[in-house]
Amino acid sequence: MADLDISEVSKRSGLPASTLRYYEEKGLITSIGRRGLARVFEDTVLERLALIAVGRAAGFSLDEIAGMFAPDGRPRIDRRLLTAKADELDATISKLSAMRDGLRHAAACPAPSHAECPTFRRILRAAESGPA
Structure with missing residues (x-):
């Protein structure tokens, strides 16, 4: 040592x-x-x-x-603390994955504008309601 x-x-x-x-x-x-x-x-x-x-x-x-x-x-x-943090990370991953998927869709959406895209409108409504 x-x-x-x-x-x-x-x-x-x-x-x-x-x-x-x-x-x-x-x-x-x-x-x-x-x-x-x-x-x-x-x-x-x-x-x-x-x-x-x-x-x-x-x-x-x-x-x-x-x-x-x-x-x-x-x-x-404390193993319970580790489990709680893992659950928190799962929730964050889920939110980030949904955001990623929405962005990819918006980038490739065939709608004439994002304002006319139902998926993009859904993302905006979710953002207006604040953090889940």
Whole structure:
């Protein structure tokens, strides 16, 4: 197990040092000391940063991600929370797929104008009623 200074963690994780400092401030990662003025981390921080990246990509907030770690730093993930997020992603995918299909139709619609296209009118009515 090698200790890494913040510049090495930044380089290997692809995250700017400012993000690493912010994550430390939020309690998502912990430095183990300093080498000169630079923070030093255990190399296990890279796996933790990968887990944080997966959580962010899935749409979890940093506070939600922080709750996914036990006090000892090991992952402690609530499976119900994962299921709820997966359901939320399914709903978003469904909405985006419908929008994509509508746009493709509008782009290829043979109607003289979009105002005369029933499918495009349906999209407009759905947009007028707000988010579903």
